Amino acid sequence: MQAHERVSEAVRTANDEGRAGLVPFITAGYPDAKKFIETLKEVASVGDVVELGIPFSDPMADGMTIQRSSFEALKQGVSLAWIFDRLDEAKSDIDTPLVMMSYLNPLLAFGYDELAERALATGVCAFIVPDLPFEESEEIRKALEAKGLGLIQLVTPATPPERLKKLCDASRGFVYAVTITGITGGDKGLPDDLADYLDSVSEVSELPVCAGFGIRAASDVAAVGEHAAGAIVGSALVEVLERGEDAAGYLKSLQGS
Amino acid sequence: MTSLLSPAEADRLLKAAIAGELPDDRGRFGPFGGRYVPETLVPAFERLEEGIREHLHTDEFQSEFVNELKTWVGRPTALTFAPRLSERWGAEVWLKREDLAHTGAHKINNAIGQAILAKKLGAKRVIAETGAGQHGVASAAACARVGLPCTVYMGAVDIERQAPNVDRMRRLGAAVVAVESGDKTLRAAIDEALREWVSDPSGIYYLLGSAVGAHPYPYLVRELHSCIGRESREQMMAQAGGLPDAVFACVGGGSNAIGLFYPMLADDCEIIGVEAGGTGKGLGQNAATLATGTPGVLQGAYTMILQNSDGQVQETHSISAGLDYSGVGPEHAMLQATGRVRYVSAGDEAALEALEELCELEGILTALETSHAFVAARAWAKENPGKRILIGNSGRGDKDMPTLTKYPAKVRTHAST
Numbered sequence: 114m115q116a117h118e119r120v121s122e123a124v125r126t127a128n129d130e131g132r133a134g135l136v137p138f139i140t141a142g143y144p145d146a147k148k149f150i151e152t153l154k155e156v157a158s159v160g161d162v163v164e165l166g167i168p169f170s171d172p173m174a175d176g177m178t179i180q181r182s183s184f185e186a187l188k189q190g191v192s193l194a195w196i197f198d199r200l201d202e203a204k205s206d207i208d209t210p211l212v213m214m215s216y217l218n219p220l221l222a223f224g225y226d227e228l229a230e231r232a233l234a235t236g237v238c239a240f241i242v243p244d245l246p247f248e249e250s251e252e253i254r255k256a257l258e259a260k261g262l263g264l265i266q267l268v269t270p271a272t273p274p275e276r277l278k279k280l281c282d283a284s285r286g287f288v289y290a291v292t293i294t295g296i297t298g299g300d301k302g303l304p305d306d307l308a309d310y311l312d313s314v315s316e317v318s319e320l321p322v323c324a325g326f327g328i329r330a331a332s333d334v335a336a337v338g339e340h341a342a343g344a345i346v347g348s349a350l351v352e353v354l355e356r357g358e359d360a361a362g363y364l365k366s367l368q369g370s
Numbered sequence: 371m372t373s374l375l376s377p378a379e380a381d382r383l384l385k386a387a388i389a390g391e392l393p394d395d396r397g398r399f400g401p402f403g404g405r406y407v408p409e410t411l412v413p414a415f416e417r418l419e420e421g422i423r424e425h426l427h428t429d430e431f432q433s434e435f436v437n438e439l440k441t442w443v444g445r446p447t448a449l450t451f452a453p454r455l456s457e458r459w460g461a462e463v464w465l466k467r468e469d470l471a472h473t474g475a476h477k478i479n480n481a482i483g484q485a486i487l488a489k490k491l492g493a494k495r496v497i498a499e500t501g502a503g504q505h506g507v508a509s510a511a512a513c514a515r516v517g518l519p520c521t522v523y524m525g526a527v528d529i530e531r532q533a534p535n536v537d538r539m540r541r542l543g544a545a546v547v548a549v550e551s552g553d554k555t556l557r558a559a560i561d562e563a564l565r566e567w568v569s570d571p572s573g574i575y576y577l578l579g580s581a582v583g584a585h586p587y588p589y590l591v592r593e594l595h596s597c598i599g600r601e602s603r604e605q606m607m608a609q610a611g612g613l614p615d616a617v618f619a620c621v622g623g624g625s626n627a628i629g630l631f632y633p634m635l636a637d638d639c640e641i642i643g644v645e646a647g648g649t650g651k652g653l654g655q656n657a658a659t660l661a662t663g664t665p666g667v668l669q670g671a672y673t674m675i676l677q678n679s680d681g682q683v684q685e686t687h688s689i690s691a692g693l694d695y696s697g698v699g700p701e702h703a704m705l706q707a708t709g710r711v712r713y714v715s716a717g718d719e720a721a722l723e724a725l726e727e728l729c730e731l732e733g734i735l736t737a738l739e740t741s742h743a744f745v746a747a748r749a750w751a752k753e754n755p756g757k758r759i760l761i762g763n764s765g766r767g768d769k770d771m772p773t774l775t776k777y778p779a780k781v782r783t784h785a786s787t
């Protein structure tokens with residue numbers, strides 16, 4: 114099985130168990146870089162896939178929470194190389210598939226071939242790159258696919274139908290359906306026409322569709338779960354962590370347990 | 371950074387640039403440029419590209435644009451001979467007076483052009499970022515002129531140092547949003563404007579203020595500013611009797627510079643762009659992106675940027691808000707790589723001195739951004755005596771009074787007696 118297929122399978126396994134896949138997001142090294150692996154293990158104990166955010170100086174698609182976490186992690190010296198080193202030390206204890214969310218420039222600076230190598234060696238199965246549209250993605254896609262890693266495409270409510278098909282076909286691991294027209298961290302609730310939108314993505318996609326942005330409560334996860342294979346929980350979880358609360362407990366509560 | 375391209379590739383690129391073939395279909399200037407934007411904005415960028423194709427070079431758009439430039443902006447702006455500066459420098463110095471354009475800088479050319487385009491594309495409202503505040507003021511004025519609401523994002527640091535422009539924007543009807551995130555200067559303001567655009571990509575028109583960002587902005591901004599270079603060529607022929615030996619402009623994102631340089635690429639003259647050297651050569655002490663940066667992706671384009679080895683974009687320093695930016699337009703990165711344009715830097719202190727010299731000798735209070743171009747021109751004149759020099763005087767310095775009052779004039783001490 115290729116690495117990116119582990120991601121799809123983890124979400125499908127959750128669905129087979131009669132629930133939506135849960136994909137918690139954390140900013141690597143936040144709130145406390147010293148507790149990175151501890152935090153990762155805690156969320157991995159509940160999540161079906163874990164999304165690891167790589168901090169970046171210019172998080173242009175992110176709201177206040179992830180901006181704050183990103184700047185703070187950078188201040189604590191977190192970098193991609195540092196993250197891979199920590200994952201290397203801990204990988205035998207984590208079997209949950211990991212996906213990395215990173216803006217393009219840190220990946221570019223790291224070098225795509227080395228990125229693919231180290232990702233494969235540390236249990237990172239796929240990448241989400243929010244400032245990399247499909248049209249610019251050929252080079253990194255090739256480097257990742259050479260190692261069986263995936264590039265997860267994002268689709269949004271603004272994506273026209275022909276483009277939706279193209280992006281779903283190109284995606285690996287899952288298709289990331291952005292629920293809202295906006296940045297991460299929204300607290301205005303999910304849009305009324307969410308069900309139709311998610312149905313339209315699920316219909317086109319052969320991969321599991323995971324919905325993210327603005328998912329905060331068990332009711333959100335339940336609503337999303339009826340029309341998509343999984344739910345991604347980002348800013349809300351980062352806020353739980355930053356308040357020093359019980360992250361695993363919060364994630365379990367989202368599953369309605 | 372010439373090493374980025376082989377000599378043959380550099381030659382081919384420069385020929386393509388001169389022939390007007392760049393950017394290519396993918397928005398590239400050779401290796402630089404492109405479109406690195408969130409998926410939510412992709413349809414908006416495609417609509418903008420389509421809108422430019424449909425409108426920009428039509429007679430209808432051009433006649434409206436040119437009429438606004440002439441009757442509202444006040445173009446052509448003057449070409450001024452600087453006799454006393456010429457004498458002191460041992461050169462023949464000419465100034466292209468963008469400071470005389472409406473609202474006080476070149477920024478208005480781009481702002482009114484894009485505002486007309488926004489209207490044609492059916493935008494409901496306009497957003498813009500600003501560093502020095504000149505683009506914010508120009509956007510506020512242009513939006514009022516075409517009848518569109520305008521919101522300007524401005525870093526909190528810049529709001530303080532360019533206070534006169536904040537009041538002007540508000541007076542012209544724009545909402546000004548203080549950006550407290552990131553470095554609180556131009557880069558953070560662009561990030562914040564992009565975030566707002568993502569929330570309503572079909573209703574908002576993003577009026578970007580320099581030749582930076584994702585395709586098609588660097589192209590659009592260049593096209594709207596190239597009147598600067600076209601007029602300069604004609605005026606030099608008519609008033610100076612020939613083209614300059616060397617041309618200078620300051621480079622923040624690079625809009626006034628590309629407007630001046632682009633029509634002169636094929637001419638037999640040296641072209642020199644001047645970035646902010648700040649207080650020194652160390653990372654974080656300057657904004658000399660082309661001189662000291664490395665290639666990377668920032669705010670939509672692959673270009674030269676100031677970053678650390680992890681690809682984290684670094685904070686910059688310059689006394690001038692308009693040059694205080696970690697990136698630069700991709701076309702400048704290409705022009706540097708081909709060797710056609712040389713990019714140098716000038717520090718804070720030298721810029722202040724140049725500003726003072728121009729006040730003293732020619733009665734022109736130029737912008738702190740613009741002063742950087744004078745520093746490099748003076749140094750060049752020393753090494754190349756008797757030559758004809760053209761300087762893009764991109765804007766006026768009224769906005770800089772909060773900064774300038776901290777640095778009392780050294781020459782004109784009689785002003786206080």
Ligand SMILES: Cc1ncc(COP(=O)(O)O)c(C=O)c1O
Binds near residue numbers: 502504579623624625
């Ligand atoms: C007077 C003036 N010149 C130059 C600049 C730098 O911008 P650009 O490099 O896009 O011309 C600014 C920016 O605010 C400005 O106000």
